[in-house]
Amino acid sequence: MASLSEGLVIAHLGKGIAVELGDQIILCQTLRKLDTVVVGDRVMISQPSPDQGRIEQLLPRRSVLQRPSRGEQIRPVAANLDTIFVVFAAEPDCDFLLLDQYLAICENCNIDAALVFNKIDLPHRESVELELKNYQALNYRLYRVSANQRLGIDDIKQDLRGQTSMFAGQSGVGKSSLTNTLLPDKTLKINSVSETTRHGRHTTTAATLYHLPGGGDLIDSPGVAIFGLAGLSxxxxxxxxxxxxxxxxxxxxxxxxxxxxxxxxxxxxxxxxxxxxxxxxxxxxxxxxxxxxxxx
The missing domain is CATH 1.10.40.50 (Probable gtpase engc; domain 3)
Structure with missing residues (x-):
């Protein structure tokens, strides 16, 4: 068998999987017998030709985030995450039920959780502050930011270094603004992945792994608004x-x-x-x- 190289899955492109191998990005197919390969996975690939590869082996994961799919099925969304930053905001009204759901999932998935209170330039109710004290008492880190005003962004940048992270939260809380603030050249990166592999359209709902300019990796998954509770007892x-x-x-x-x-x-x-x-x-x-x- 040809020698295998270790790579990092950074995106799904059409029917192919974009794998980063050093400073190269290679479009790979995957062996049918393998479990679902997701963004963040580390894999071993063979290369029948310089710009095409095949995923031969899925390396052990330190964590996996799952969500319910059709029927009672549960499918993985991202692998090897260290921290999920749960984003909420002064508006729309904070959905603490959803926030607790995210935290419960992280506690059971070997993934750290932190809270990001976005749009702090807008007024909010005192009852929100009372709830936040409960989370801080439980040692959840809390970041107060305004993506639009660029307030508090440096604190998050600092903590994103050296780990793989993801933002989660209800729609409208500013996850995209936050991502765009941290990744000013995000669109260029998406295009360069598609061009490098010369195959497959990159869909906006697909999860994608980006290397942050200040260090650390961010998995951006616009299509994953909710993870559901199907996998928890x-x-x-x-x-x-x-x-x-x-x-x-x-x-x-x-x-x-x-x-x-x-x-x-x-x-x-x-x-x-x-x-x-x-x-x-x-x-x-x-x-x-x-x-x-x-x-x-």
Whole structure:
């Protein structure tokens, strides 16, 4: 067998996969027997010709982000992420339920999470500040930025170095503005990937990995607005709430649903103010949104 080289998957182009090999980008096909290859994957490729390759092997992932697809299927979206920066804003109104959903998924996927409060140049309600204190008390990093006014951007740039990151959040919160501020030549990079491989149209909804000018990689995935809860069990959802951790083991029953169960330490902690009641209520709402098969 021809010698194999290690590369990094940076985009899907038509039916091909763009793999970065040193300072080269090669359009590759993939072996049918391999699992789905996604942006951020490290792969071993063979090269039958200088500008064409074949993915022969998928290297172990340190993390994988998944989302529900058709039916009950779950498919990977991006691999080897270190941190997901959950973006929300003064407007549209912050959807803390969605924010908790992202955080619960990160807690279960071996991916760090941080919060980005965008559009801080606009007024916002005091109740938002009260909620943010809860997250900061749980040691979630919080960045206050305005992509349009370029406020707080340097702090994020600093922390993006040396890791692979992604922005997530509801539509309208300014993820694209933030990405464009950090990647001023994003369009040129997209075009250069398509031109280098000379194949396949680059679609705007496809995930793409970019090297940031100041260091670090950013996976931009405009088509992934929501990851869903299909992959989580009820116990994993509860584990996704950091403040529940000290109490989960104190519930009377091992399979406690933290609902109306007898001697539920989590519910008692929410009722006596040991954990934020608003977060506990959102946990119950997310539990209701889960597919019935995932609930006890």
């Amino acid at each position: 009820e116990a994993q959802l509860a584990w996704g709430y950091r403040e529940f951790h000290p109490f989960i083991g104190k519930c009377r029953f091992n399979d406690c649903r933290h609902l109306n169960d007898k001697d539920c330490a989590v519910r008692e902690a929410a009722e006596n103010g040991s954990i934020p009641f608003s977060r506990y209520q959102r946990f119950l709402k997310l539990r209701e949104k889960m597919p019935p098969a995932n609930r006890n």
